[in-house]
Amino acid sequence: MSDHVYLSLEALTLAYGDTVAVDGLDLSIAEGELITLLGPSGCGKTTTMRAVAGLLKPSSGRIMLDGRDVTRLGANKRQVGLVFQSYALFPHLSVYENVAFGLKLKGERGRDLEGHVMEGLKTVGLTQFASRKPAELSGGQQQRVSLARSMVMHPKVLLLDEPLSNLDARLRLEMRTELQRVQRETGVTMIFVTHDQGEALALADRIVLMKGGAVEQIGTPEDLYNRPKSAFVADFVGFENVFAVEDGKLRTADGAVPVSGTVPAGAAALAWRPAMVALGSGPHHGSVRGVSFAGGTREYLLDSSLGPIKAEADAALPVHDLGTTLAFDLPAERAAPLQRYA
Amino acid sequence: MKARLPSYAVLTLLVLFLVGPFFVIVAASFSAGSTLAFPPQGFSFKWVEKVFTVESFQASFALSMFLAIVATFAALVLGVPVSYALSRYRLPLAETVRTIVSSPIIVPGIVVGLALLRYLVVPFGMDITLSLFLAHTALVLPYAVRVVSASLENLRSDIEEAAVLLGSSRIGAFFRVVLPNIRGGILAAFILGFVTSFNQVPVSLFLTGPGVRTLPIDMLGYMERTYDPSVAALSALLAFMSIGIVFIAERFIGFSRYV
Numbered sequence: 001m002s003d004h005v006y007l008s009l010e011a012l013t014l015a016y017g018d019t020v021a022v023d024g025l026d027l028s029i030a031e032g033e034l035i036t037l038l039g040p041s042g043c044g045k046t047t048t049m050r051a052v053a054g055l056l057k058p059s060s061g062r063i064m065l066d067g068r069d070v071t072r073l074g075a076n077k078r079q080v081g082l083v084f085q086s087y088a089l090f091p092h093l094s095v096y097e098n099v100a101f102g103l104k105l106k107g108e109r110g111r112d113l114e115g116h117v118m119e120g121l122k123t124v125g126l127t128q129f130a131s132r133k134p135a136e137l138s139g140g141q142q143q144r145v146s147l148a149r150s151m152v153m154h155p156k157v158l159l160l161d162e163p164l165s166n167l168d169a170r171l172r173l174e175m176r177t178e179l180q181r182v183q184r185e186t187g188v189t190m191i192f193v194t195h196d197q198g199e200a201l202a203l204a205d206r207i208v209l210m211k212g213g214a215v216e217q218i219g220t221p222e223d224l225y226n227r228p229k230s231a232f233v234a235d236f237v238g239f240e241n242v243f244a245v246e247d248g249k250l251r252t253a254d255g256a257v258p259v260s261g262t263v264p265a266g267a268a269a270l271a272w273r274p275a276m277v278a279l280g281s282g283p284h285h286g287s288v289r290g291v292s293f294a295g296g297t298r299e300y301l302l303d304s305s306l307g308p309i310k311a312e313a314d315a316a317l318p319v320h321d322l323g324t325t326l327a328f329d330l331p332a333e334r335a336a337p338l339q340r341y342a
Numbered sequence: 343m344k345a346r347l348p349s350y351a352v353l354t355l356l357v358l359f360l361v362g363p364f365f366v367i368v369a370a371s372f373s374a375g376s377t378l379a380f381p382p383q384g385f386s387f388k389w390v391e392k393v394f395t396v397e398s399f400q401a402s403f404a405l406s407m408f409l410a411i412v413a414t415f416a417a418l419v420l421g422v423p424v425s426y427a428l429s430r431y432r433l434p435l436a437e438t439v440r441t442i443v444s445s446p447i448i449v450p451g452i453v454v455g456l457a458l459l460r461y462l463v464v465p466f467g468m469d470i471t472l473s474l475f476l477a478h479t480a481l482v483l484p485y486a487v488r489v490v491s492a493s494l495e496n497l498r499s500d501i502e503e504a505a506v507l508l509g510s511s512r513i514g515a516f517f518r519v520v521l522p523n524i525r526g527g528i529l530a531a532f533i534l535g536f537v538t539s540f541n542q543v544p545v546s547l548f549l550t551g552p553g554v555r556t557l558p559i560d561m562l563g564y565m566e567r568t569y570d571p572s573v574a575a576l577s578a579l580l581a582f583m584s585i586g587i588v589f590i591a592e593r594f595i596g597f598s599r600y601v
Contacts, residue, residue, distance in 0.1 A: 055503055075506045088504040092522045101518075102508030153508060 005064075006031035006189055007052070007157055012061035014047050014213075021047040023213040024061070029157075034183055034190045036204035038236075041195060044213035049159050049193050054078045066156055081150030085162040087142040089134035095121070095145050096130040102153045120152035121145075123182065140171040144178065151182065160192045164199060176203060197237055201225060209233055230340040231269055239271035240310040241330065244341040250330070252306040257284075261332030270335035274299055274312035282329025284309075288320050302326060364581060371575035378571050389571040393579065396572065402560035405471070406540055409556060413478035414486070414535035418528060420479070421486030426516070428487075429494040444484040451544030454481070459548045470554045477545045482535035489534060489600050493527025494520075530600035533591050537584055 007029040014022040022044040029035050037045035050056040052063060054075030063071045070078055089098050099117045100108075108116065121127045124144035134142055143163060150158055160179070164172045180203065183190055194200055200207050201221040209216045209224060209232075217224060217233045228234035231242045248263050249256040250270065260283065263270065279300070286302030286309055294312075298319060302309040311328060313320075320326060366380050374384025393399060424443060428436055446454060454477065463473050497520065505515035521528075546556045555563065557580075565573050591597035 053503075053507060055506075075503075076509050076511060078507075080507065082504070082507050084500050084504060086498060086500060088498065088500040090501055090505070090519050090523075092519075101505070105509040105514075149504075149508070 004030065006033075006066060008062075008064045009048070009052070010062040010064070012048065012051060012063065013059045014044075014051055014056055015059045021213055022051065022058075025213070025215060027208060027215065027218075029189060029191070031189055032187045034180075034192065034203060034205045036200040036207045037191060037193045037210060038197060038200040038207050039195065039210035039216075040236075043210040045193050045195075045210050046161060047213075048210070049082075049161060049191060052157065052191065053080050053082050053159055079153070079156045081153055081155030081158045083143070083146050083150055083158070083160045083163050085165060087134070087139075087146045087166075089142055089145055089149075091134055093133075094130065095126060095132050095134065095137070098134065098145055099149045099152055101149065106153075116152050120148040123151065123185075124148045124178070139167055140175060143167065143175060147179070147182065151186065151188070155188065157189045157191060160190065162194055163192070164194070165196070172199075179203065201237075209236060226336065228271065228336060228338060230338055231271065231342065234269075234271035234336060234338055239273050239336055241272040241274070241277060242269055242338070242341075243271075243306070243330075244269045250306070254305040254307075257306060259332045260329055263332050264337040266339070267337035269338040269341040270330070270332065271338055272330055272335050274310040276331075276334040277309060277311035278329040278331055278334075279311045279313050279326060280328070282327050284328050284330070285325055286328060288322050288324045288326065291319060291322065300326070302328065304328070306330075364578075367574050367581070368578045370571050371578045373571045373574075375571070377569050378565075378574055382571075389575040390579070392570075392572045393576045396564070398555070398560055398564070399557070399576065402555045402557040405554065406557040409471075409474055409478050410536045410539040413475055413539050414482050414532055416475070416479045417482035417486040417535055418490075418531060421483050421531070422490055422528065425487050425490040425494055426520070429491055430499060440487075443487050446480045447484045451481075451542070452548075455545040455548030458545070463549065470549060470551045473549050474546060474554070474556065477549055478539045478542060481542060481545060482539055485534045485538055486531045489531035490524060490527050493524040493600065497523050526595040527600050529595050530591065530597050533587055533597065537587070540580075 005028045009025050009027040012022055012025040012027075013020065025044070025048060027035075037048060039045050047056060051058050054070070054073060058071060061071070062069060065078065065080075090101065093101065096117055099120050100113055103113055103116055118127060118130070121130055124147055126141060126144055126148065129137060129141065129145075134145065137145065143166075147163075163179070164175055167175055176199065179190075179192075182188070192200075192203060201224075204221055206218060207221055207224050208218050211232050217229050219227070224233060225237050228237055228239060231244075234242050243250040243252060245251070245259075245263055245267050246256060249258050259270070275297070284304055284306060286304030286306075288300055289303050289308075290301035292299045293315060296315055297312045298315045298317075300311045300313065300320065302311060309328065369382050370378060370380050371389055372385050372387070373379060373382030373389065374386040375382065421443075424439070427433060428440060433439065458473060458477050462468050462476070463470070501519050501523075502512075502515045505519045506512060510518055541558060542556070543558045543562070546559050547562075550556065550559045561573055561576060588597060
């Protein structure tokens with residue numbers, strides 16, 4: 001991975017009629033980096049990816065790739081690969097012909113072509129399936145053909161549109177490992193689009209968390225997971241109890257409530273994961289509205305004067321029945337301080 | 343089982359109603375008598391043989407074949423791009439286009455025939471074969487658009503984007519990945535269009551003139567002059583031809599999936 005900017009989006013805006021899908025997005029990506037565009041549906045991540053691919057025309061802004069302005073360059077000339085969520089294999093062509101498709105368009109023939117196609121299939125472990133039709137393969141195998149079909153073209157950037165979401169849980173892990181291996185071996189710059197924070201955290205060098213067509217926070221997985229900047233990011237990475245801070249107190253449904261401990265300077269809000277809530281003692285009380293068993297822990301939903309609180313307790317401890325009133329505390333020293341509440 | 347009895351009875355009647363006339367025609371064509379009659383009198387192949395000796399049948403068969411093939415081909419050349427545009431793009435007048443394209447099957451054939459005669463053939467002295475070709479193209483177009491559209495709806499559009507990202511132009515992507523995947527639908531549309539054109543009566547009735555007749559019109563005329571079983575024999579032969587085509591189509595492309 002080198003530090004100079006390889007792909008940059010500058011004030012990228014895409015609008016359809018009155019709807020602005022992407023709003024002045026700025027993003028710089030280094031060569032060989034694995035970037036995840038993360039966010040809920042409608043946040044503009046797919047639109048951004050499609051603009052990079054050249055499938056959508058930006059309303060304004062610029063896309064620079066490998067030192068060249070590609071904003072107006074056709075999708076067929078950008079040398080950008082895309083692995084589709086639904087694989088988008090050509091159903092009438094064999095696995096071999098699918099992988100050969102782009103190479104043939106480049107004018108490759110004969111032994112060169114065959115060598116490159118078989119090498120591509122070997123990378124994804126599908127050489128013995130070369131003569132099959134896509135319909136005769138499992139979802140995971142189809143996804144690997146799709147990956148090979150893009151990778152044999154040596155794309156400058158490989159885009160992946162929710163590539164794991166149609167696979168079952170076991171295959172998902174396998175495919176994720178495979179993607180990481182391909183990226184490591186080829187050093188290709190990857191942009192991975194997903195709404196699954198687990199995938200993003202596991203794969204990415206850097207995560208771009210998007211909301212409403214703009215970047216909410218960019219950072220390493222650890223940055224986002226431990227140091228969210230806004231309530232939106234905090235909620236997205238599992239800080240389910242977020243309160244705005246006003247004059248050193250928490251703003252709650254019940255008015256301003258003092259916090260145990262000192263609020264860090266400059267914090268606009270404080271956020272606690274369910275595991276960070278101290279259950280069993282403290283100044284606050286809540287009655288149990290819901291309990292769910294989550295393996296090693298039990299998750300409680302409490303109705304409290306602060307509003308609904310999600311807390312977690314060791315599953316080895318005896319369960320608290322619905323309606324039981326529990327004491328709890330939100331200690332400031334455990335909380336993540338946020339720069340922005342909204 | 344008891345409750346199913348009435349439905350089986352209805353089904354049997356329905357099948358008889360649909361297939362019965364076909365058996366009557368086939369039986370009548372092997373008659374040894376000299377008039378069209380059922381039950382047939384005796385058994386002979388003479389009427390089947392006679393079909394191949396009537397000269398006007400040969401000429402009209404050739405015209406009908408030519409019309410059915412050329413008109414259906416033209417309807418597909420127009421219909422495939424129309425279907426593609428309707429299924430892939432959000433067009434402002436999509437519904438209007440759909441209605442206009444399907445109007446020839448909604449408007450009665452007699453009206454279409456009369457209109458073409460009154461406004462094309464009579465005022466401009468248009469060639470009869472040309473007017474028949476235009477009329478049949480218009481009549482087949484709705485079937486072409488409907489069947490091809492159905493195949494396009496079942497084809498994911500992201501494969502075209504995949505082709506473009508692999509270096510193909512938009513038009514290249516259409517020919518490389520769309521067309522090969524809808525060829526079954528196109529073939530089905532061709533067969534349906536061919537049969538529709540070949541069996542067309544009302545429109546052709548208005549547009550045929552001296553010396554230019556399609557086969558069904560010629561058969562009507564023949565029956566008015568000569569009431570012998572050769573018309574039944576010809577009908578049976580044509581029916582077998584249609585069955586043969588559909589059977590082969592079912593075998594190779596699964597025709598019934600498309601219509």
